Amino acid sequence: MQISKITEEQQIADMLDWALAGKHGLTIQGAGSKAGIGRPVTTEQGLDLSGLTGVEMYEPAELVMKAKAGTRVSEIQSLLRQSEQRLAFDPPDYGPLLGGAAEAGTLGGVFSCNLSGAARIKAGSARDHLLGVQGFTGRAQAFQTGSRVMKNVTGYDLCKLVAGSYGTLAIATSLTFKVLPRPEKTRTVLLYDVPLEKAQPLMNRGLSSVHDIAAAAWLPADIAATCDIEYIRGPGKSVLALKIEGPGPSAEFRCTAIREMFEGEGAQEELHGHNSESFWRFVSNASAFEGSERPLWKLSLPPANAVTVIAAIRDKAVEADYFLDWGGGLVWVQMPDGLADGGEGLVRGALDGAGHATLIRGSEALRGKIAPFQPQPTAIQKINARIKDGFDPENILNPGRMYAGEEMKASV
Amino acid sequence: MLMPKPNADVLAKRDALVEGLRRIISDPEGVIDDKDDLRAFECDGLSAYRQLPMIAVLPSTVREISDILKYCQAEGVNVVPRGAGTSLSGGALPLADGVLLGLGKFNKILEIDYDNRCIVAQPGVTNLAITDAVKADGFYYAPDPSSQIACSIGGNVAENSGGVHCLKYGLTTHNLLGIEMVTMDGEIVRLGGKHLDAEGYDLLGVMTGSEGLLGVITEVTVRILRSPExxxxxxxxxxxxxxxxxxxxxxxxxxxxxxxxxxxxxxxxxxxxxxxxxxxxxxxxxxxxxxxxxxxxxxxxxxxxxxxxxxxxxxxxxxxxxxxxxxxxxxxxxxxxxPAVGRISPDYMCMDGTIPRNQLPKVLKRMNELSKQYGLRVANVFHAGDGNLHPLILFDANNPGELEKCEAFGADILKLCVEVGGVLTGEHGVGIEKRDLMGEMFSEEDLKQQQRLKCAFDPDGRLNPGKVFPVLHRCAELGKMHVHNGELPFPDIPRF
Missing domain, CATH: 3.30.70.2190 (Alpha-Beta Plaits)
Structure with a gap:
């Protein structure tokens, strides 16, 4: 594949004209750090947007920033830090998980894939923070949607479609998004040795309390053992973790209240400051599964189903590794090698129609064979196909990355 | 306010349509065709505009909704969905040749699920009733539009309603987990559920705030939060x-x-x-x-x-x-x-722009100048945290020409909002009220792209036509492509 490095918007418009005229597919990517998610895209020509960089507007008191799509997320985060602000949805960095470098991912990438970390449960998702998009549709038309203000219901919210469509509908060139204050203090309450069966109900108790828990995860002992924070790895037990944020006095008050609330549910510990932050990065980035090539699934499901879903998977594949985030609403499952479908049937069967499973890591052969994204009912796929047709009628943008082209066209 | 010209052929077969709809709806009083009875539906919260619907239907099952939509699709009849009718932008204004689909009978809470911290309700349940259902257990539903005592949760989804707490707790879209909806061709589909994030394209995201133009919402799942101590x-x-x-x-x-x-x-x-x-x-x-x-x-x-x-x-x-x-x-x-402002003036019109907060002094100053220019008073309430401005323009509809003057003043305020980097509407919706101002904010091509989304859900344009978009394009026309004769551009940019 030929890859053209884009440095200005006009080059995209011209490439799109060329692609439309000859019906050439285009692979759209930023740093390519998430290129391994989804079906393999095979085109002769690619567009690399990682050179389209720069912060175009940042007004801390207005809680808003606008930046070009190729700007690195890590660069945005350090800039925000200078004003004591942050991206509240905890953008995860799947670089190392997918065998690449850390901190390479771009803004366009994280929003196009709608990826959110552990804080998603309280702070909302990447898509919830996306206020406006400028870019091009597959019609080679410049387009914009949304705005720079927090509250906007003017026309259809096409930002929602750009987020999570993996570059199959439009090429985003500039993104405007909400930023929020960094909390003064971050603490994490740890409960050791809580068994799986009790983990989700306990997290739910915490999340249903007045203590405003910002994130909740549970790691089995073997997953905890892969973390380099001594408090997590050391005891050799499962770890249930609850994150608290806020100004000093409030974080302290909440920590104490939560510890009292879970008195008798297991030995307790607290992570402060740096340890707390690195722990939640470990959870958000699914770092426990780095360094392997085994198929890795991300399941979004009703939290109360987590235990039965894991039991159903482990019943057939006892070597499957897993942990819970989002209070049980997110289950990461690393399947053993040697399953012809990478565990697709097992994982989706276990969900039993409630929620969805996405293959985050898998060999190219596997990704070409199975459905990395949850297959949709016919009536919905018909709407999806028409949406795709409205944005990209010649199917030139990341063709087949989410769903096979034929399958989409057939249902229009 | 110009609405699409009523279709004479449809009006001519009104009696047959009434009969057809009566065959679908089990409740004999569920099809309303009497002029006096139809009066109840002639307007929504934007009462300056009134129009009797051709027929109103009040189904009581999702199957009936599906059959009504299928029937209207086949007969080429437009449909306007209506929740509690509290829209402030005319989103539920009936059409002279349209069927008004009232969802008032869908007023039950279906499930309170504390294990998943959510509640499943029919679309006609009021916003406040959601909170009331879980209040005793210490929970609440965060979005709280001022009309919460009356407005329905289905309408909240259609308008992406906000309220005074959305800076911290988000709008409807941030608190919505799933819906069941019926498309214009009668398909019943579920988007989302009790889990987070969309699978595939985020149809739930675009349905939120789509003002009844994409589908009819028949069930809503929202997350509930623990009330603060x-x-x-x-x-x-x-x-x-x-x-x-x-x-x-x-x-x-x-x-x-x-x-x-x-x-x-x-x-x-x-x-x-x-x-x-x-x-x-x-x-x-x-x-x-x-x-x-x-x-x-x-x-x-x-x-x-x-x-x-x-x-x-x-x-x-x-x-x-x-x-x-x-x-x-x-x-x-x-x-x-x-209502307080309503008491000191015979009529008022509530505007709803959002601006970048730091533009407030400029906007207020200009608004005072406009107030003098138009000779109409204006009072301001403002969701200051998120920049959502609600100027209330005071007027007297009995004075000839004053409504038109008020509309022009309102339009100038909204144009001003866009000029300073804001938007036409923060939470009330475009409806008919701001329809003709859409061009102030979007280019012709951007509006066409939005309408292509409409085409994906409702290719015949039967659902709530005449709202949101100033110009109605046919989907076939919107689908056309203009292809330039391209050579591979920029031979000089680096290729790897």
């Missing part, structure tokens, strides 16, 4: 709106996101105080109501910071609610601001 409100008065605006920016700049942050101008303060004696100071130009929630230590910590910032910005009055009753009184004035 303490809530406290603070009134802060300033000698000028600029100072109040400055204070809001500095509070957020200091890293504080209050649960609510409202601003009222002199006119609104006086009207509200006269109406419900909330104890507002009358010698200030602008008043902020700031609500904080959380543990007492956190509230106290922030209040100390806010006091210092307010003083620094020139605040002349500051009062913290000492009891829950006092807090409710602080809010009573703000929540009654619309």
């Amino acid at each position: 303490h809530i406290s409100a603070q009134l802060i008065g300033f000698p000028s709106s600029e100072q109040a605006g400055d204070c809001v920016g500095k509070i957020i700049g200091a890293g504080i996101i209050p649960a609510g942050m409202e601003m009222m101008d002199r006119y609104a303060i006086h009207a509200a105080e006269e109406f419900c004696h909330a104890g507002y100071p009358l010698d200030v130009e602008a008043l902020l109501i700031i609500e904080l929630d959380g543990p007492e230590v956190e509230i106290a910590h922030y209040q100390t910071q806010i006091d210092a910032i307010a003083k620094d910005c020139g605040a002349t009055v500051s009062r913290i609610s000492e009891t829950e009753e006092e807090r409710m009184t602080f809010w009573a004035g703000r929540k009654a601001a619309f």
Whole structure:
């Protein structure tokens, strides 16, 4: 594949004209750090947007920033830090998980894939923070949607479609998004040795309390053992973790209240400051599964189903590794090698129609064979196909990355 | 306000359509064709515009909704969905040749699920009833539009409703987990559920705020939150709106996101105080109501910071609610601001633009100039935290030409909002009210791209036509492509 490095918007418009005229597919990517998610895209020509960089507007008191799509997320985060602000949805960095470098991912990438970390449960998702998009549709038309203000219901919210469509509908060139204050203090309450069966109900108790828990995860002992924070790895037990944020006095008050609330549910510990932050990065980035090539699934499901879903998977594949985030609403499952479908049937069967499973890591052969994204009912796929047709009628943008082209066209 | 020309062929077969619909709906009173009875549906919350529907139907099952839509699709009849009819932008205004689909019978809460912290309700359940259903157990539903006592949760989804707490707790879209909906061709589909994030394209995201143009919502799942342990409100008065605006920016700049942050101008303060004696100071130009929630230590910590910032910005009055009753009184004035203004003027029109907050002084100044120019008074209430402005234009519809003058004034205000980097509507929707202003914010091509989304859901354009988009394009026309004769461009840009 030929890859053209884009440095200005006009080059995209011209490439799109060329692609439309000859019906050439285009692979759209930023740093390519998430290129391994989804079906393999095979085109002769690619567009690399990682050179389209720069912060175009940042007004801390207005809680808003606008930046070009190729700007690195890590660069945005350090800039925000200078004003004591942050991206509240905890953008995860799947670089190392997918065998690449850390901190390479771009803004366009994280929003196009709608990826959110552990804080998603309280702070909302990447898509919830996306206020406006400028870019091009597959019609080679410049387009914009949304705005720079927090509250906007003017026309259809096409930002929602750009987020999570993996570059199959439009090429985003500039993104405007909400930023929020960094909390003064971050603490994490740890409960050791809580068994799986009790983990989700306990997290739910915490999340249903007045203590405003910002994130909740549970790691089995073997997953905890892969973390380099001594408090997590050391005891050799499962770890249930609850994150608290806020100004000093409030974080302290909440920590104490939560510890009292879970008195008798297991030995307790607290992570402060740096340890707390690195722990939640470990959870958000699914770092426990780095360094392997085994198929890795991300399941979004009703939290109360987590235990039965894991039991159903482990019943057939006892070597499957897993942990819970989002209070049980997110289950990461690393399947053993040697399953012809990478565990697709097992994982989706276990969900039993409630929620969805996405293959985050898998060999190219596997990704070409199975459905990395949850297959949709016919009536919905018909709407999806028409949406795709409205944005990209010649199917030139990341063709087949989410769903096979034929399958989409057939249902229009 | 021009609506699409009624289709004479459809009007001519009205009696047959009534018969057809009666065969679908089991309740004999579920099809309304009597002119007097139809009067109840002639307008929504934007009462300046009225239109009798051709027929109104009140189905009681999802199957009936599906059959009605299929039938209307086959007969080439337009359909306007209606929840509680509280839209302030005319989103539920009937069409002369259309069937009005009322969802009032879908008024049951289907499931309260504390294990997944969500509630499943039929679309006609009121916003407040959602909170009421879980209040005793210490939970609530966060979005709280001012009309929450009457507006329906299905309508909230259709309009992506906000309220006074959305800076901290988000709009409907941030609290919505799933819906069941019926498409115009009668398909019943589920989007989302009790889990987070969309699978595939985010259809749930685009359905939210789609103003009844994409599908009919028949079930809603929203997340519920634990009610905060303490809530406290603070009134802060300033000698000028600029100072109040400055204070809001500095509070957020200091890293504080209050649960609510409202601003009222002199006119609104006086009207509200006269109406419900909330104890507002009358010698200030602008008043902020700031609500904080959380543990007492956190509230106290922030209040100390806010006091210092307010003083620094020139605040002349500051009062913290000492009891829950006092807090409710602080809010009573703000929540009654619309009826209070309604009392001092025969009619008023409520506008709804959003602006970048730092543009507030400029916008208020220009609005005062416009007020003089049009000879109409204007009162302002403002969701200050998120920049959502609600100017209330006072007029008297009995004076010939005054409604038109008010509309022109309102349009100028909204154009001003767009000019300073804001938007036409923050939470009330485009409907018919702002339809013809869409060109101020979007290019022709951007509007076409939005309508292509409409085509994906409703290719014949049967659902709620005449709303949101100033020009109706046929889907076939929107689908056309203009292909340039391209050579591979930029042979000089690096290729790897």
